[in-house]
Amino acid sequence: MWTFTSDVEAYAAVAEPFLLGDPVRNTVPLTVLAGLRAGMPAKDPLFGWWSAGGEVRGAVFRTPPHPVGLFSVPVEAVAPLVDALGGDLPVLVGPLDVVDAAVRLLGEPARVVSERLYRLGTLTVPDVPGQGRACVPGDFPLLVSWYHAFGEETGMPEGDVVERVARRLAGRELFVWEDEGAPVSLAGLSPSCGGVCRIGPVYTPPSRRRRGYGAAVTAYASRTGTDERQAQVVLFTDLDNPTSNAIYQAIGYEPVGDYGHVVYA
Numbered sequence: 001m002w003t004f005t006s007d008v009e010a011y012a013a014v015a016e017p018f019l020l021g022d023p024v025r026n027t028v029p030l031t032v033l034a035g036l037r038a039g040m041p042a043k044d045p046l047f048g049w050w051s052a053g054g055e056v057r058g059a060v061f062r063t064p065p066h067p068v069g070l071f072s073v074p075v076e077a078v079a080p081l082v083d084a085l086g087g088d089l090p091v092l093v094g095p096l097d098v099v100d101a102a103v104r105l106l107g108e109p110a111r112v113v114s115e116r117l118y119r120l121g122t123l124t125v126p127d128v129p130g131q132g133r134a135c136v137p138g139d140f141p142l143l144v145s146w147y148h149a150f151g152e153e154t155g156m157p158e159g160d161v162v163e164r165v166a167r168r169l170a171g172r173e174l175f176v177w178e179d180e181g182a183p184v185s186l187a188g189l190s191p192s193c194g195g196v197c198r199i200g201p202v203y204t205p206p207s208r209r210r211r212g213y214g215a216a217v218t219a220y221a222s223r224t225g226t227d228e229r230q231a232q233v234v235l236f237t238d239l240d241n242p243t244s245n246a247i248y249q250a251i252g253y254e255p256v257g258d259y260g261h262v263v264y265a
Helices: 008-019 027-037 075-084 096-106 137-154 161-170 213-228 242-250
Strands: 002-005 046-052 055-062 068-072 091-095 111-120 131-134 174-179 182-189 196-203 232-238 253-263
Touching (some): 008 046, 027 055, 027 068, 027 196, 046 075, 055 075, 068 096, 075 096, 096 253, 131 213, 137 174, 137 196, 161 174, 174 213, 196 213, 213 232
Parallel strands (some): 068 091
Antiparallel strands (some): 046 055, 091 253, 111 253, 131 174
């Protein structure tokens, strides 16, 4: 049975203990929950949990304009969820079997992005010219432009980019790689939730690509996660980009599972 609320604290009280049972696979719902509790804006949010046998067995969140998060929804709960939401899932993301079950009910989507979740094993730092550092307020205009460029390139915009960059900058979640004194690549690192940090986004301007900067800034942010935050580090990749998948595996990331990002609207 699905139970829904718009109250993030009511949702947290019920769903967070369940989500913490697998903080690696639930990295996105846990970081979204932490962000909302810290004041991250969300228009008309909706949260839900699936109960069976008197126990919480699944959780879902909808924070428009972001995808409906099906990361911790069991397959048997998909049909009741689609029915409860009246089929209103314009964009959704989750494990492949869960997404496939939703697509069978919702019909052919306009776009599907295949993704893979990786977890860092043993970090191998690439030999790349330059150095990494945490972003500072003076980086703000550049970061906003890079966030916009990343959203346009991937077709997955971040909503209010100015607000998001400002919040992440204040939280020391953004890092750049510098070469010859100039920023050349960006990586984000979420706060630790359940002992897990998540890398993303990773962006290098086209004119700076094929020089190892993306791998270097990812390794730098990853080490910040393991050493300073004492956390496991994970990231998602687009499976249609073999270069990035190869790069992340080369610096120590190991596959965990495959996901689908589905767009109807």
